[in-house]
Amino acid sequence: MSTSFGGATARKIVYLDGGDSNAEDVYETLRKGAVGSEVVRIARVEDYRAALESSGVDLIVADDPMPGLPGLSARDLAWQRCPDVPFLCVSDTVTPERIAAARDAGAADLVDRRNLPHLLAAVKCSLNLMVMERRIRRRARLVSAIQELSLVRTLGEIQVIVRRAARELTGADGATFVLRDSGYCFYADEDAISPLWKGKRFPMSACISGWTMMNRQSVIIEDIYADSRIPAEAYRPTFVQSLLMVPIRTEAPIGAIGNYWATSHRATPEEADLLQALANTTSVAMENVRVYEELEQRVKDRTVQLEATNRELEAFSYSVSHDLRSPLTVVRGYSEILLSVLGDTAEPGVRRYLEQLVAGSKQMCEIIDDLLRLALVAKTELHVQEIDLSREAGEILSKKQATDADRQTECVIEPGVTAQGDPGLVRVVLENLLSNAWKYSSRTAAARIEFGRQASTDGSCVFFVRDNGAGFDMEKAASLFAPFHRLHDQKEFAGTGVGLATVQRVISRHGGKIWAEAAVGKGATFFFTLPGSKPKE
Template sequence: MAARKVLYLEDNPLDAQLAGNALQRLGVMVDLHVVETADDYRGALAREAYDLVISDSGVPGCEGHESLWLAQQIQPGVPFLYFSGHADQLAAEAGLDAGAQDFIDKRDLWRLKHTVRMLLERPDGNSDTALLHDYSRRQAQLIQAVKQLGRARCLDDIDHVVRTVTRELVLADGATFVLREGEQCYYLAEDAISPLWQGRRFPMSACVSGWAMQHKQQVVIPDIYLDDRVPHAAYRPTFVKSMVMTPVRQTDPIAAIGTYWAQPCLPSHDELALLQDLADSVALALENVTSYDSLQQKLNNRADQLRAVNHELEAFSYSLSHDLRAPLRAINGFGNILLEEHLQSLSPDGRHYLLRICAEAARMNDQIDDLHKLFLLSSQPVRRSTVNLSLMASGVMGRLRQQDGRRTAAVSIAPNLTVSADHGLLMIALEHLLGNAWKYTNRSPGAVIEVGVQPSAHADEVFYVRDNGVGFDSSRASKLFSPFQRYHSDREFNGTGIGLAMAQRIVHLHGGRIWAESAEGEGACFYFTLPVAD
């Protein structure tokens, strides 16, 4: 029997070696191809057919479910496994819902061997049979969703069905449930690979969901930047490239279901029909619950509950961060004892492993510190005063120069930038934004960092921090602000991946927005809005 070809995306050489050793002892001939970067992964999928794809869940350039999505698009039907060091229950459920065969913790090598053997030993399937099976699966999902909607007695029940079914029904990268509130669209809930607009309201005339409800028809947009109905500025910071908006109740729409794709996509007629069938079922469910007035009241109550849950989460995270420190201190303490007293007696491999353990323990301690700071921001009141943003930026840049006297960079800061903001919070946000610009221009000859403001059609000014550093792929810009999401490894640039999340939280606390634009190798620009001082 010919060797079964397996593609493995893993940027940690030690993890790749451990998994490779395990797969060579399966009893099944395996031709393992290991790739470390997102570009090599795409190239491998395009060049050669594989019997199985295995992927870490956090490789820079393929965060979240992007590696799974690429495998599904380039080699439809190929079995896919997540082999991750972050295999918590929520991540595992999300991976399975997205189409992975399994989500395995890296500590469970025995489970990896068992699952891989099972997948590689099963007979090849017929493509027509696979298509029929996929169609039957989607129909079964729709039938199950209709049954659940028929039993719905409140908005929460309907919301749960829409969030858990819509993406899987058409293999989308995101889905939203939008309610009509008078002349506004309220984005009640979402399930997506990165945040969209949950909890926000927009005028009916300013969003595609409003257009679909006003015109009482399903909207199919293969390329959002070629359609005038799409508010391009609102979508540019997101992952969305294609979308379908389906009205709920065609005669007099009261809601809409949005589905989004991260790559250009034109859904089939069958998929559009499935979405419309789901929307029609949601319409019946909404009519079966209490009156529309009570529905609005429940939405208000839901907002209060979400605020309470956020406070509870912050308290839980604070407690968790403290409980984690006890075993971490033990790891650090005993590791340092070994380094000081027994390092020379260890083998070269033993020294390498010990140094890795101590380094990872230190990194985890930094992550806990930053995560705790992030949650503290949510409960901190905003005390506004008139702040000179120009002077603050100059001070931050001066400290950065003192910390690294060997660095040179041309810094341009627009004069007299004043805002109404919390001085302490704004200082934290600016330190992270300018710190990133300083860090990612480290390898740029003739480094340039600029702080300025640009005209805006709205009341608030749009400020920016621009650099000519390494940049990033703008199609994934929205993920930058998620905690611990990084596009570069520690070998390239150090950091915990929490700074931009803190900057975003601070800007949001002030009622502003923050987004980024960039291209790889061409620098980055971070925009944010703040109230202008009177």
Template sequence: MSRLRILHIEDDHDDADLIHHAATRLGVPPDWTMAESRPAFLEALTGRDFDLVLSDSRVPGMDGQEAMRLVRERHPDLPFVFVSGTDDPLWVEQCFRQGAYDHVSKDQLWRLVPVLQGVGAEAERRRLARLARAHALLVEIVKQLSLARSLDAVVDIVKSGARQLNGADGATFVLREGDHCHYVAEDAIGPLWQGRRFPLRACISGWAMLEGRAAVVPDIYADERIPADAYRPTFVKSLVMVPIRAEAPIGAIGNYWAHPHEATPEEVELIQALADSTSLALENLSLYRDLERRVRDRTRRLQAANAELEAFSSSVSHDLRAPLRTIQGYADLLATRVDPPLEGTPLSYVERMRSSARRMQVLIEDLLKLSKVSRTELHTLPVPLGRIAADVIASLRNVSPPREHLRISIDETLQAEGDPGLLTIALENLLSNAWKYTANTESPTIEFFSEKFPGSATVFTVRDNGVGFDMALADELFQPFHRLHPEAEFSGTGIGLTIVQRIIHKHGGHIWAEATPGDGAVFRFTLPAPASRCSTAFD
């Protein structure tokens, strides 16, 4: 049991000694405050906190029942016990009716210890309940601080939270500015020093920062660390001040009381825990500001890079295509319009020029597509993937020689959500690859369907039974300009699958492949689930 703080109303010194001696059997001697008269009682009642009031039936200027009424008006929950020589049962009954906790006869002081033990147990329960409420409040304050993104937000949270934690009459938030203390904000029953600055060595918050530890001041006028003249215009009679960060403190948080009050170890621990959380919140603010600066710098660099990429794309589109068209045009003239017609080695040279020019044209187109994918902003809509896939196959049939025994299986009901233009490019590349790599297959099959794996989103699948590839080389599959088959066997630039991967990743999806040499390949990808809408972008 904690040490009981008892206000004892008694004018007989011998009786008081006997009562105090009887109370020594508690084990923990109480902290007694004596009041021998009405004025002394009133001064003590307003001067400090108590766990219990013991009262005789009468002292000069006041009877015990009046004292109990005054206690009830100011502290309704404070236990009041009569210890008197009056044995009148009617008077005792009247005391109980008016709210007495108990009555102990001075002839039966052996009963006093059990009564004090009961009061102590209740005081301990109240203390633990207050502490539990304070800890719950501290958790909520810490949550709020973790979400604070500005100094003003931190200050507002701390100044009100500091006062609520310990039920103080006031709280202040102080920041160190060089050799001065800046009283940034306060929450109090009366004005203090908000907005003012004082030298570190001229105020108690400066002392807490310089010493790196808490300052507990039960009586501001009895502590030489306190500039009393600065406190006289205020309500403050006692305080506790703790540093924000023990090592190289950056500020302080204070609690103030309008009556003499010695902050308990629990109260000091609570406000120090708040100060420690405030330190983290202020450090987080610095990190957030630095992160925001980095994001702004990175955004500017990305914007500049995009501008350069846009300029490069324009240059590629114009400056490279124009001479390429010239080379291809004159090569075509050499192959078809000269008289006499070229034959043998000269004609072979010209055909190589025409072929290389066509390959360069395709490479430029693929590079521009890759650039477009990186720069294009997503416009998300429901997309009929199955219908797009069917259109892609129809286009491939129109531009390719007839293929016998070709089997196409496409689920035209497939839907997804994404950018229609980009997803069309992705399907064109995947299905064109399947078309290309089944060209030499005896009974080619190309499929597009969906699968559902446990615990995953819908998986879209393009499968063929073409040449496949070695899975040991799968890491190179989506890298630009990497080809798993020689140009002499299958034409291409090695950029198509890179474009597909960037499109799927841009949508927040994932793509992977499985294959066996000579037994085809399977490409699977995921996309966000489609939202409920009345129509699609292609309706």
């Protein structure tokens, strides 16, 4: 039942009777103003505490003073049990100072008990305010639940969110989350003042959640024992007196959400709409989870396939490269022997053919070596430790300078640069990047090669190798790390096109990143990260 005061509604009004001579007039005024509803008159503190523990209280009217419990003390007690319920004080002594004190203490108002029309107006105002605040809170809770459901990835997360939100939206004493399981209703989860049916299955035709799903509509039942659709025996061990049940998705329902009350309560249309809105959002979340799990499984299956394919390709690449190396070595060796034996006696055409054969076999051996190195990167087990990158870079560039003594190149290496990584594999990275810098700056008059580190925007350490050589067009950088793809002609700068692919694989195995910045004729800078490395202090 609901109480009506000119449009404002309430389920139950508690009147705390202090025994004043006007108490009967106050009670009768409340009772007549709330035609056909429940007005509970209480004279003892113990009964007042019990009433606060019960459900459905929408307004408290308290005499002040009340023997054993002054009006504002009664408000403090109500605040602890039901802080959202409006609290009105009635008194024979009403002054502006006392009204202000009552409102400061949390009371809706302090009313002269002898001015009954004023009392009715105060009740109406308090109830209207309560209805608006409750509506705002419920809609805010619905929005919060919708936001939470938009982020879930599992059915279990959905159940936790829905069971809590379902109770809070309507102020129910219990809520259930029911799933359709072939011809059965599976009570998957619940949130209630005492146990209901969590984990149990009932035939669709034998429970109200099944009726809701089969009829694709919500149902409101004020007295469960007066409704033939309710299996009374299943409800007798529970607290349930009234319920509201809505389907999860009205087209081809996949479940239901139930609300339950321990005292007689007829769910309002607003409560039914709120719960149905939650159910509709739940159906979308459940479909999202299904799609997400399906996509996740596809990704896992595809990943397994790709890993298997990569292993096969790596094995094939290693095997072919290894098998080709021996005959190519033989070809190259005999070609060099022929050149040496024939010497100047060889005809010019024959000598040119032999020189091309030696050069071609040499280049092919380099490609095979690079392919073997690329394949081994994936097979090598990482042994991470601290590496002195400055020392490694110095050794690599010193060897370059020793083999090309006539070349004048400024090499700048930041001292004390260290990183966490596998020493052998990180050495491969530096050799490739510094060798490229050496090669592509070979035609620059004042060549400069630099190795160092810098801090990124997030504070992590970024290493770099920079040169002022040929550079490249950044529009072509997308394929920079692809095997066998080169941005320069073989005649201009020799190479196999495998080195940078190897570098990227090494960095990826360490969990880092590599990228480049360049401009044609102005050089290039390669940046890379190795997780766990300390930035420059």
